[in-house]
Amino acid sequence: MTKALISVTGLDATGIIARVATKLYELNINILDITQTILGGYFTMMMVVDLEGAHMTFEEINQALQPVRDELKMAIHIQRMDIFDAMHRI
Amino acid sequence: MIETGEILQTLRMIQEENFDIRTITLGIQLLDCADADPEICAGRVYDKICRVAKNLVRTGEEIETELGIPIVNKRISVTPVSLIAQGDPRPIALALDRAAREMGVNFLGGYSALMHKGATPADERLVASIPEVLSETERLCASVNVASTRAGINMNAVREMGEIIKQTAERTAELDGLGCAKLVVFANAVEDNPFMAGAFCGIGEPECAINVGVSGPGVVKVALEAVKGQPFDIVAETVKRTAFKITRVGQLVAREASQRLGIPFGIVDLSLAPTPARGDSVAHILMEMGLEMAGAPGTTAALALLNDAVKKGGVMASNHVGGLSGAFIPVSEDIGMIEAAAAGALTLEKLEAMTCVCSVGLDMIAIPGDTSAAAISGIIADEAAIGVVNNKTTAVRVIPAVGKQAGDRVEFGGLLGFAPVMPVNPFGNEEFIQRGGRIPAPLHSLRN
Numbered sequence: 001m002t003k004a005l006i007s008v009t010g011l012d013a014t015g016i017i018a019r020v021a022t023k024l025y026e027l028n029i030n031i032l033d034i035t036q037t038i039l040g041g042y043f044t045m046m047m048v049v050d051l052e053g054a055h056m057t058f059e060e061i062n063q064a065l066q067p068v069r070d071e072l073k074m075a076i077h078i079q080r081m082d083i084f085d086a087m088h089r090i
Numbered sequence: 091m092i093e094t095g096e097i098l099q100t101l102r103m104i105q106e107e108n109f110d111i112r113t114i115t116l117g118i119q120l121l122d123c124a125d126a127d128p129e130i131c132a133g134r135v136y137d138k139i140c141r142v143a144k145n146l147v148r149t150g151e152e153i154e155t156e157l158g159i160p161i162v163n164k165r166i167s168v169t170p171v172s173l174i175a176q177g178d179p180r181p182i183a184l185a186l187d188r189a190a191r192e193m194g195v196n197f198l199g200g201y202s203a204l205m206h207k208g209a210t211p212a213d214e215r216l217v218a219s220i221p222e223v224l225s226e227t228e229r230l231c232a233s234v235n236v237a238s239t240r241a242g243i244n245m246n247a248v249r250e251m252g253e254i255i256k257q258t259a260e261r262t263a264e265l266d267g268l269g270c271a272k273l274v275v276f277a278n279a280v281e282d283n284p285f286m287a288g289a290f291c292g293i294g295e296p297e298c299a300i301n302v303g304v305s306g307p308g309v310v311k312v313a314l315e316a317v318k319g320q321p322f323d324i325v326a327e328t329v330k331r332t333a334f335k336i337t338r339v340g341q342l343v344a345r346e347a348s349q350r351l352g353i354p355f356g357i358v359d360l361s362l363a364p365t366p367a368r369g370d371s372v373a374h375i376l377m378e379m380g381l382e383m384a385g386a387p388g389t390t391a392a393l394a395l396l397n398d399a400v401k402k403g404g405v406m407a408s409n410h411v412g413g414l415s416g417a418f419i420p421v422s423e424d425i426g427m428i429e430a431a432a433a434g435a436l437t438l439e440k441l442e443a444m445t446c447v448c449s450v451g452l453d454m455i456a457i458p459g460d461t462s463a464a465a466i467s468g469i470i471a472d473e474a475a476i477g478v479v480n481n482k483t484t485a486v487r488v489i490p491a492v493g494k495q496a497g498d499r500v501e502f503g504g505l506l507g508f509a510p511v512m513p514v515n516p517f518g519n520e521e522f523i524q525r526g527g528r529i530p531a532p533l534h535s536l537r538n
Contacts, residue, residue: 088335
């Protein structure tokens with residue numbers, strides 16, 4: 001399992017989760033966990049996903065998210081969970 | 091499972107507080123490239139670097155993308171060139187610069203000589219060539235070790251380096267003396283330093299090694315904002331916790347790079363390295379502790395706490411710690427230091443005191459162009475004395491700004507930044523520097 005975090009931030013609108021989740025489905029990326037809040041109209045979502053099923057390089061997955069970024073005008077970052085584990089778990 | 095708050099903290103550090111990995115530096119031994127014919131040696135050097143480092147930049151970029159953390163520099167350090175140059179070292183310098191360009195690294199360090207006790211003919215040839223080499227290469231960095239705690243201070247080398255710095259500044263005068271930004275004079279130079287301009291791959295190092303330098307003064311500053319007015323126990327604890335987190339990421343990057351390149355992991359350098367960007371300043375951490383400006387009374391104590399806490403926090407986070415580890419205090423590369431120098435809060439003398447407790451020494455300081463070579467040698471001797479007696483690495487990287495006076499400004503651009511020209515004590519020291527010889531190694535008992 002290659003776990004990654006996808007963070008999505010920007011102005012709230014309808015269909016953000018749907019659009020991102022659909023793209024992940026197309027890429028065969030399994031969603032393991034989702035948290036989402038809205039603070040002052042600002043949408044923040046974090047998804048923990050498993051990249052194993054995607055059979056693509058990390059960079060290719062990152063590129064595949066670009067149309068979603070452009071369409072939703074949201075900041076979408078994807079990074080391996082290892083960086084969070086390293087920083088916050090001993 | 092990682093909590094949301096922890097994820098947000100990491101994202102904030104990277105996106106808002108300028109947390110980055112400052113450098114992945116690949117150390118490469120070149121001892122097997124030595125040859126009596128400089129051109130043959132240069133050819134071997136070029137080929138070896140291009141073979142060993144061919145995936146360095148691409149691998150760095152992949153790790154950067156996957157972990158979502160900027161890795162600002164990918165660099166190379168090599169065996170001190172005076173150890174492999176049996177004749178004219180200049181063809182090797184050109185080969186190194188060409189290899190750096192070909193590999194896409196912004197700096198390559200190791201045009202170096204270790205002459206803390208004395209110089210070989212190869213050391214002398216290399217040192218004499220530094221002004222020409224630094225004016226004719228783009229990415230090559232030079233360093234010379236002139237003193238060590240065990241050998242004392244080689245005052246002949248100190249005298250010569252004053253001249254060499256002057257000549258280097260003059261040869262790169264139209265670039266505000268940029269050549270001198272690529273030249274460091276060390277006492278107690280370390281063999282695994284990943285930071286430029288002083289990086290070289292020491293002879294105790296393996297065939298090649300990955301050394302990583304972390305950064306993140308902005309992260310420490312923001313962490314301290316949350317403990318405003320609290321006693322220093324809390325300040326130290328906060329710095330330690332932050333340094334631990336920063337260093338863990340450095341260790342992760344180092345491990346990834348080492349695995350992917352198939353090159354052994356060397357060390358993580360536990361460093362706070364500033365840039366001229368706002369929010370990336372070591373001086374601003376000192377100000378957050380309660381000083382109006384870096385240089386105000388209390389600055390040395392504040393820096394001592396910071397330097398020590400960074401090491402204590404970081405050392406638990408990495409398997410192997412090394413390099414220069416600590417807080418860097420370059421002037422032109424730190425917006426808070428630039429402001430303090432421009433306001434007159436920070437003087438050369440105060441900086442010298444600060445180097446007793448910081449990670450290295452007098453760094454990226456512009457001085458008037460008419461400063462004598464002897465005065466520069468005097469500055470080097472003072473700094474070397476601090477390092478030798480206190481068993482620490484110290485260094486001098488000063489830039490005589492040709493045609494400029496105290497109060498003028500020099501501009502280097504990029505990470506090297508800009509700086510006000512700082513005044514140098516005008517009283518003479520010619521006779522002192524002319525003596526030459528060696529200042530003996532200090533006694534390390536009867537310590538007071």
